[in-house]
Amino acid sequence: MQIRHAAPIALFTLALAITGCSGIQGNYTRQATSAAKEKMAAMKSAMEWQTAKQQLLGGDPEKALQSIDRSLALNPNVAKSHVLKGRILMEQGDLDGSLNWFSSAQALEPENVEASYYAGVVNERLRQPQVAITNYRRAAELEPSNPQYIVAAAEVLIDQGKLDEAEAELNSKQTQFAHNAAVNQTRGHIASLRGNHEAALTFFEEARLAAPDDPAIHSNLIASQIALNKFADAELAISRLLKNKDYSDRRDLQLMRARCLVQVERAIEARDLLIKLTTSEGGSADAESWIELGKVSFKLKDYNRARTAAARLVAIAPERPEGYQLRAMVLRRLGSLDQAHENAVRAAAIAPNAENYVLLGLIERQLGRGTEARTSFAKAIELEPTNTLAANLLAQTQNGAVATVTEEN
Numbered sequence: 001m002q003i004r005h006a007a008p009i010a011l012f013t014l015a016l017a018i019t020g021c022s023g024i025q026g027n028y029t030r031q032a033t034s035a036a037k038e039k040m041a042a043m044k045s046a047m048e049w050q051t052a053k054q055q056l057l058g059g060d061p062e063k064a065l066q067s068i069d070r071s072l073a074l075n076p077n078v079a080k081s082h083v084l085k086g087r088i089l090m091e092q093g094d095l096d097g098s099l100n101w102f103s104s105a106q107a108l109e110p111e112n113v114e115a116s117y118y119a120g121v122v123n124e125r126l127r128q129p130q131v132a133i134t135n136y137r138r139a140a141e142l143e144p145s146n147p148q149y150i151v152a153a154a155e156v157l158i159d160q161g162k163l164d165e166a167e168a169e170l171n172s173k174q175t176q177f178a179h180n181a182a183v184n185q186t187r188g189h190i191a192s193l194r195g196n197h198e199a200a201l202t203f204f205e206e207a208r209l210a211a212p213d214d215p216a217i218h219s220n221l222i223a224s225q226i227a228l229n230k231f232a233d234a235e236l237a238i239s240r241l242l243k244n245k246d247y248s249d250r251r252d253l254q255l256m257r258a259r260c261l262v263q264v265e266r267a268i269e270a271r272d273l274l275i276k277l278t279t280s281e282g283g284s285a286d287a288e289s290w291i292e293l294g295k296v297s298f299k300l301k302d303y304n305r306a307r308t309a310a311a312r313l314v315a316i317a318p319e320r321p322e323g324y325q326l327r328a329m330v331l332r333r334l335g336s337l338d339q340a341h342e343n344a345v346r347a348a349a350i351a352p353n354a355e356n357y358v359l360l361g362l363i364e365r366q367l368g369r370g371t372e373a374r375t376s377f378a379k380a381i382e383l384e385p386t387n388t389l390a391a392n393l394l395a396q397t398q399n400g401a402v403a404t405v406t407e408e409n
Contacts, residue, residue: 045075052084061091079109086118095122113142117149129156147177151186163190181211188220197227215247222256235260251277255289262296271296271305278312287317294326298333306330321351328359337367348376354384358393365397373397 048071055064068085075081086101099122105115120135133153140149150169157166167190170183177183188203201224207217218241225234238257241247254277261270274293277283294309307330313323324347331340341363348356361376374397380390 042075045071045078045081048074049078049081049084052088056084056088056091061088064088065092077108079105079112079115082108083112083114083118086115086122090118090122095126098122099126111142113139113146116142117152120149120152124152124156129160132156144173144176147173147180147183150177151182154186154190158186158189158193163193166190179206179210181207181214181217184210185217185220188224192220192224192227197224200224201228215241215244219253226256226260229263231260231263235264251282251286251289255292258289258292258296262292262299267296267300271300271302278309284312285316287313287320287322290316291322291326294322298326298329303330303333319350321347321356324350325356325359328363332359332363332366337363341367352379352383354380354387354390357383358387358390361390361393361397365393370397 048067052064052067052071055061055067065085065088068081068088071078071081072085082101082105086098086105089095089098089101099119102115102119102122105112106119109115116135116139120132120139123129123132123135133156136149136153136156140146140153143149150173154166154169157163157169167187170177170187173183184203184207188200188207191197191200191203201221204217204221204224208214208221211217218237222234222237222241225231225237235257238253238260242250242253242257247253254273258270258273258277261267261273271293274289274296277289278286278293283289290309290313294306294313297303297306297309306326310323310327310330313320313326315323317323324343328340328343328347331337331343341360344356344360344363348360357376357380361373361380364370364376365373374394377390377394377397380387381394384390
């Protein structure tokens with residue numbers, strides 16, 4: 001009988017054993033399946049992140065936002081995804097929203113450089129300069145080999161007028177970044193703001209050596225050369241910059257080149273360039289180019305063109321003095337003194353400076369209005385005590401002498 005009962009007991013034991021193994025195997029299978037799903041979700045999240053980044057760089061923030069939201073739904077604990085969403089929102093103008101995402105990225109990964117840097121960018125735009133500087137400095141601590149962050153901090157200080165602090169910020173890494181283009185360019189900006197154009201020129205030249213193809217550095221260099229009256233060097237630099245396809249249509253650079261050409265006694269070339277500027281698309285309303293064309297035409301005794309330029313200026317910028325001043329100069333040369341006087345009065349009323357009062361006085365003296373001429377020359381001296389032309393003209397008028405000084409008008 002005992003033997004007969006052995007089979008059922010053995011079968012029961014075997015069943016228990018099988019059931020137990022099945023439970024263990026089931027747990028293992030569920031864990032493996034869960035891990036596989038997590039891995040797949042992470043892969044899909046990464047693919048959506050990459051898509052979002054490409055869409056942002058391609059100028060489509062709307063689609064980028066949709067992609068990054070899918071990435072975050074699949075894997076919400078990745079700091080770089082929070083950073084990318086912050087960047088997308090920043091691009092869309094949602095600065096407060098973007099700042100929240102940069103903050104969450106910093107919470108997930110305190111060592112994330114981009115989170116600190118972009119938080120600085122947003123705080124700078126929100127006009128919270130001290131917070132911005134703190135973030136830039138944090139980024140510099142996390143990635144000390146990248147000069148971008150100390151430059152960003154220095155630029156915020158420059159905007160605040162704290163030039164000494166900005167310089168100290170850059171000098172804190174002077175040895176490491178002595179030849180870096182961005183650092184030297186920023187040093188050049190500081191020197192320019194201090195009026196030290198020689199030092200600025202040196203810094204910009206150093207920056208150009210490090211980044212010879214950077215047009216912005218070339219522009220800074222040109223500005224310093226002009227400030228130092230190095231017009232030949234500036235004209236050459238501008239000509240080179242205009243060969244860059246991205247700068248070839250820059251009207252401001254062409255105008256600057258024309259002014260340099262005048263200074264190096266190449267007035268005819270300047271006039272030709274200014275004629276092209278004023279007759280090209282947008283030229284009819286370009287007051288600055290018309291002013292320069294009028295001046296150089298007058299210098300070349302091309303009075304018809306100078307008169308045309310004056311008329312155009314009065315038409316497009318009646319609130320400015322240059323058109324009336326130029327017209328007065330031309331009419332005086334042509335002998336139309338009454339009309340010249342009328343325009344000179346208008347110029348002096350709009351811009352009561354020494355130059356306009358000297359011009360007015362010269363016309364009044366030619367009209368035989370000695371008392372009025374003395375008053376105008378005296379007014380010029382009052383406005384500009386160092387104006388020797390006005391002083392000489394006043395002395396001559398008081399003595400009843402004929403004009404013998406060189407008239408700069």
